[in-house]
Amino acid sequence: MKPIRLTKHAQEQAIERGTNEAEIIDTIVTGNRQPxxxxxxxxxxxxxxxxxxxxxxxxxxxxxxxxxxxxxxxxVITVYTFYF
Incomplete structure (x- = not known):
């Protein structure tokens, strides 16, 4: 897999939306990918x-x-977080 880099905007949104770099990377490595x-x-x-x-x-x-x-x-250009 290619290296993963978060833009400054993505880093800021991660903090604001309650996630972190580890969860983002885990999502990319193991999660569901869609266009x-x-x-x-x-x-x-x-x-x-x-x-x-x-x-x-x-x-x-x-x-x-x-x-x-x-x-x-x-x-990673941005990140969204949804709570259920």
């Missing part, structure tokens, strides 16, 4: 969460990084 807009890919993985997020309890968290692929690396 996204503009030739990009979205990866999805579900993590046990069992914690509060913004004052509400959630048992699982879905991490969805949006990735563009170059000849030499996978570049």
């Amino acid at each position: 996204a807009k503009n030739g990009r890919y979205k990866y999805q993985a579900i993590f046990q969460y069992n914690n509060d997020w913004q004052g509400q309890f959630y048992s699982v968290k879905k991490v969805v990084p949006i990735v563009t692929e170059t000849d030499t690396e996978l570049v």
